[in-house]
Amino acid sequence: xxxxxxxxxxxxxxxxxxxxxxxxxxxxxxxxxxxxxxxxxxxxxxxxxxxxxxxxxxxxxxxxxxxxxxxxxxxxxxxxxxxxxxxxxxxxxxxxxxxxxxxxxxxxxxxxxxxxxxxxxxxxxxxxxxxxxxxxxxxxxxxxxxxxxxxxxxxxxxxxxxxxxxxxxxxxxxxxxxxxxxxxxxxxxxxxxxxxxxxxxxxxxxxxxxxxxxxxxxxxxxxxxxxxxxxxxxxxxxxxxxxxxxxxxxxxxxxxxxxxxxxxxxxxxxxxxxxxxxxxxxxxxxxxxxxxxxxxxxxxxxxxxxxxxxxxxxxxxxxxxxxxxxxxxxxxxxxxxxxx
Amino acid sequence: xxxxxxxxxxxxxxxxxxxxxxxxxxxxxxxxxxxxxxxxxxxxxxxxxxxxxxxxxxxxxxxxxxxxxxxxxxxxxxxxxxxxxxxxxxxxxxxxxxxxxxxxxxxxxxxxxxxxxxxxxxxxxxxxxxxxxxxxxxxxxxxxxxxxxxxxxxxxxxxxxxxxxxxxxxxxxxxxxxxxxx
Numbered sequence: 001x002x003x004x005x006x007x008x009x010x011x012x013x014x015x016x017x018x019x020x021x022x023x024x025x026x027x028x029x030x031x032x033x034x035x036x037x038x039x040x041x042x043x044x045x046x047x048x049x050x051x052x053x054x055x056x057x058x059x060x061x062x063x064x065x066x067x068x069x070x071x072x073x074x075x076x077x078x079x080x081x082x083x084x085x086x087x088x089x090x091x092x093x094x095x096x097x098x099x100x101x102x103x104x105x106x107x108x109x110x111x112x113x114x115x116x117x118x119x120x121x122x123x124x125x126x127x128x129x130x131x132x133x134x135x136x137x138x139x140x141x142x143x144x145x146x147x148x149x150x151x152x153x154x155x156x157x158x159x160x161x162x163x164x165x166x167x168x169x170x171x172x173x174x175x176x177x178x179x180x181x182x183x184x185x186x187x188x189x190x191x192x193x194x195x196x197x198x199x200x201x202x203x204x205x206x207x208x209x210x211x212x213x214x215x216x217x218x219x220x221x222x223x224x225x226x227x228x229x230x231x232x233x234x235x236x237x238x239x240x241x242x243x244x245x246x247x248x249x250x251x252x253x254x255x256x257x258x259x260x261x262x263x264x265x266x267x268x269x270x271x272x273x274x275x276x277x278x279x280x281x282x283x284x285x286x287x288x289x290x291x292x293x294x295x296x297x298x299x300x301x302x303x304x305x306x307x308x309x310x311x312x313x314x315x316x317x318x319x320x321x322x323x324x325x326x327x328x329x330x331x332x333x334x335x336x337x338x339x340x
Numbered sequence: 341x342x343x344x345x346x347x348x349x350x351x352x353x354x355x356x357x358x359x360x361x362x363x364x365x366x367x368x369x370x371x372x373x374x375x376x377x378x379x380x381x382x383x384x385x386x387x388x389x390x391x392x393x394x395x396x397x398x399x400x401x402x403x404x405x406x407x408x409x410x411x412x413x414x415x416x417x418x419x420x421x422x423x424x425x426x427x428x429x430x431x432x433x434x435x436x437x438x439x440x441x442x443x444x445x446x447x448x449x450x451x452x453x454x455x456x457x458x459x460x461x462x463x464x465x466x467x468x469x470x471x472x473x474x475x476x477x478x479x480x481x482x483x484x485x486x487x488x489x490x491x492x493x494x495x496x497x498x499x500x501x502x503x504x505x506x507x508x509x510x511x512x513x514x515x516x517x518x519x520x521x522x
Contacts, residue, residue, distance in 0.1 A: 047478035047479075064468070064473060065473065090478065254385070283393075286385060319489070
């Protein structure tokens with residue numbers, strides 16, 4: 001049971017094994033996935049041709065990034081998780097829709113500061129003009145006026161008072177305008193991640209992909225995706241079946257081998273899992289996931305020393321203090337405790 | 341006299357505007373600040389270009405300061421950068437220069453290195469560009485300085501120049517090599 005738990009946790013921790021050599025290929029086209037891909041990538045900037053969105057760009061990199069986003073969609077990630085994945089690599093720069101935070105404050109508030117400044121300048125200018133003695137042409141002939149001062153400065157006192165509240169109104173425009181525009185064109189939900197769109201049901205999407213693959217089995221990338229998805233959904237027997245379609249590719253790619261062996265082990269076929277791992281290790285693979293799995297199998301068979309040896313090898317692959325390293329260390333500690 | 345000060349306001353605003361526009365002009369619009377600086381270099385495990393049976397992982401160089409240079413045989417600027425890398429490798433025995441051959445054909449890449457000389461200790465072969473995505477690569481060549489603890493300290497996008505090596509990279513390598521946390 002412990003092994004199964006370990007395997008599932010590892011699945012969640014490890015990166016995706018979708019790393020077969022070759023150019024990016026469109027995955028099995030699923031209208032629902034494509035629709036979400038479009039809605040996500042329209043708000044992302046293509047980094048090569050920066051005035052194009054990721055959805056519209058035909059550059060190689062955009063193609064690759066769309067492939068990654070497709071994969072993440074199928075892996076059941078939420079929009080926010082997918083966008084975070086890209087922001088972690090390329091920064092806020094990929095967002096056409098930058099979040100409201102300290103470093104983007106000038107962006108959202110700046111236009112209103114300028115607008116208010118301009119309006120203030122205009123008002124001051126107009127008020128000063130109206131307070132200046134009118135030029136000769138404007139002047140009402142003195143003969144008709146009883147009180148000259150009343151004509152020359154007709155409303156100066158009043159306009160002064162009105163100027164005050166216009167000023168306050170304008171100053172209020174800065175924050176109100178900025179927040180208003182942010183709510184209109186920005187994504188205020190981004191401030192409250194829990195309220196972002198719920199993720200679609202991965203079970204439904206996997207079922208759809210399965211049907212697609214059954215209809216059109218000549219798509220190795222599709223099978224890889226399906227196998228991975230079944231593993232994440234904790235349906236290892238089906239994962240094994242998916243990988244069975246692409247055994248030659250599985251054999252070539254250590255990460256795929258690890259995923260396949262993981263599926264085999266989790267579905268109870270420890271013997272075959274062991275055989276695949278041994279073969280890959282013999283070929284010289286040092287893939288951390290694979291080595292970790294080798295340790296897991298040794299641990300399940302009670303060979304704590306061997307498990308520790310493998311896991312210590314894995315430990316070297318992760319930065320000290322990272323979640324992965326902590327997780328592996330926990331396993332080592334447990335194996336050590338059992339040794340005693 | 342008071343009227344004069346009012347004329348100065350638009351002039352001042354104009355000066356501020358000119359300042360920001362001039363700054364904007366002198367900046368490279370293709371420059372994207374990397375969020376990876378100060379973060380651990382993403383881990384990977386790729387076959388080597390010259391020997392697919394061997395792999396390379398950044399952890400292999402833990403405890404050393406090293407450079408990761410993303411290149412490809414199809415990349416024109418890489419050719420421009422190449423002599424700089426060759427000179428760098430010659431001058432820095434103590435700093436491994438690792439290549440990441442990005443979205444390339446193995447045969448083309450090998451031929452390219454044969455023709456122009458190979459400055460790299462080894463090149464990792466990233467055929468489908470997935471490792472490139474993890475490193476936020478969007479324009480080849482790109483160069484990363486990675487410290488003893490595996491932290492990315494610096495990233496340069498575009499070809500390295502002799503000036504950049506002299507004024508930025510060399511001093512940085514020197515200070516990194518003094519101590520892991522400096």
